[in-house]
Amino acid sequence: MKPEQINNLIAFDKKHIWHPYTSMTNPLPAIPVVAAQGCELELADGRKLIDGMSSWWCAIHGYNHPELNAAAKTQIDKMSHVMFGGITHPSAVTLAEKLLAITPEPLQHIFFADSGSVSVEVAIKMALQYHHASGNKSKRRLLTVRKGYHGDTFAAMSVCDPVTGMHQIFADVVTKQYFAEQPTCRFDQPYDPQSITDIQRQLELYHENIAAVIIEPVVQGAGGMWFYHGDYLKDLRRLCDEYNVLLIFDEIATGFGRSGKLFACQWPDISPDIMCVGKSLTAGYMTLVAVLATTKVAHGISADSGVFMHGPTFMANPLACAVAIANLEILEQNRWPAQVENIKKLLTEGLEPCKTIPGVKDVRTLGAIGVVETENPVNVAKLQEFFVKNNVWIRPFNNLIYLMPPYIITNDQLNYLTEVIQKALQANLHQ
Numbered sequence: 001m002k003p004e005q006i007n008n009l010i011a012f013d014k015k016h017i018w019h020p021y022t023s024m025t026n027p028l029p030a031i032p033v034v035a036a037q038g039c040e041l042e043l044a045d046g047r048k049l050i051d052g053m054s055s056w057w058c059a060i061h062g063y064n065h066p067e068l069n070a071a072a073k074t075q076i077d078k079m080s081h082v083m084f085g086g087i088t089h090p091s092a093v094t095l096a097e098k099l100l101a102i103t104p105e106p107l108q109h110i111f112f113a114d115s116g117s118v119s120v121e122v123a124i125k126m127a128l129q130y131h132h133a134s135g136n137k138s139k140r141r142l143l144t145v146r147k148g149y150h151g152d153t154f155a156a157m158s159v160c161d162p163v164t165g166m167h168q169i170f171a172d173v174v175t176k177q178y179f180a181e182q183p184t185c186r187f188d189q190p191y192d193p194q195s196i197t198d199i200q201r202q203l204e205l206y207h208e209n210i211a212a213v214i215i216e217p218v219v220q221g222a223g224g225m226w227f228y229h230g231d232y233l234k235d236l237r238r239l240c241d242e243y244n245v246l247l248i249f250d251e252i253a254t255g256f257g258r259s260g261k262l263f264a265c266q267w268p269d270i271s272p273d274i275m276c277v278g279k280s281l282t283a284g285y286m287t288l289v290a291v292l293a294t295t296k297v298a299h300g301i302s303a304d305s306g307v308f309m310h311g312p313t314f315m316a317n318p319l320a321c322a323v324a325i326a327n328l329e330i331l332e333q334n335r336w337p338a339q340v341e342n343i344k345k346l347l348t349e350g351l352e353p354c355k356t357i358p359g360v361k362d363v364r365t366l367g368a369i370g371v372v373e374t375e376n377p378v379n380v381a382k383l384q385e386f387f388v389k390n391n392v393w394i395r396p397f398n399n400l401i402y403l404m405p406p407y408i409i410t411n412d413q414l415n416y417l418t419e420v421i422q423k424a425l426q427a428n429l430h431q
């Protein structure tokens with residue numbers, strides 16, 4: 001694009017279009033991207049940035065992937081969409097078959113919806129309706145842990161961290177839920193059974209009001225990029241059963257290999273009652289989520305002859321389902337475990353030197369996720385400018401500079417990403 005066109009585009013965008021968590025009056029700069037290929041984003045002025053973000057956990061196989069493109073094109077020539085009320089289609093059925101085959105065995109029923117936040121709404125609704133139908137009319141609240149993130153719609157907001165979450169201004173409007181301490185026991189340390197005591201106490205005290213526990217298994221994402229011990233979830237599973245409380249896993253960020261297992265719940269090897277998957281379900285092509293439930297939940301919801309009260313317009317959108325099938329076929333080729341393992345190794349080596357830089361609090365890696373946590377919130381605008389100048393795309397938030405690259409990233413690209421982070425920290429841009 002010509003410089004003048006680019007300036008006009010940026011000016012119009014700045015004046016009229018909201019970006020995520022951004023002010024309309026004083027927005028952070030938005031950088032025009034016109035194409036993307038492999039692990040690179042192409043800017044309007046022709047520059048290319050190495051992508052360290054996978055477009056927020058999604059683009060696991062990189063951009064403009066021939067097999068994913070072909071799946072979308074084949075489907076679009078048949079039909080882009082058809083209503084799911086009273087109709088089904090091969091793409092939805094094939095995708096459901098494939099998902100059920102790779103997720104924990106007790107999960108046998110699928111609800112397709114259109115965004116992560118909506119899937120959390122659906123999961124919560126399932127839990128509430130399940131207890132309602134089985135006569136436990138007092139079970140109307142959720143229990144969760146601090147520092148979680150589950151999305152931006154109202155029920156999802158109610159289970160995000162109440163303090164550091166992005167939704168404090170709605171505190172008086174959203175449903176009051178129960179919050180236990182964040183699981184403190186690090187993933188890479190021996191399990192400390194003490195870390196379960198707070199949530200155990202809350203279950204003891206309030207179980208009669210609690211329909212479900214909702215939690216991101218092993219990796220707390222947007223609430224702080226924290227990795228905790230899988231055995232915590234074993235204890236939690238046992239406690240939920242003891243108190244007739246359903247267990248919901250939000251695997252929207254962790255699903256499809258990111259944590260080093262296909263699903264993070266496979267670290268402790270347990271099954272939730274309800275599970276949300278999204279983000280990389282279509283490998284970053286379009287928005288699609290699935291809520292999976294056990295037969296106990298799915299049949300329980302209709303124990304009073306009721307129907308499950310949800311039905312999005314674009315439910316099981318065929319285009320999105322077709323791309324998701326192609327994504328799962330690529331994952332079935334089983335290159336991802338070695339890719340993720342290699343990314344973990346290079347992230348660990350590449351970020352390790354950051355530990356000794358002043359202002360850095362912690363460095364941690366798990367699967368294809370690398371995190372540098374700083375003492376204080378970083379200046380996002382300053383860092384973003386530095387990163388783009390150095391031809392990388394890394395988007396820090398709060399006190400976190402992190403990488404979760406596409407699985408297909410090359411060693412050179414990945415080493416370059418960690419080098420640029422080191423340079424930014426050495427230049428003291430985070431303080």
Ligand SMILES: *Cc1c(COP(=O)(O)O)cnc(C)c1O
Pocket residue numbers: 115116117118120149150151152216221222250251252253278279
């Ligand atoms: C991103 C995310 C969501 C929300 O998904 P959207 O598609 O942005 O609505 C919910 N839970 C977790 C764990 C996420 O990472």
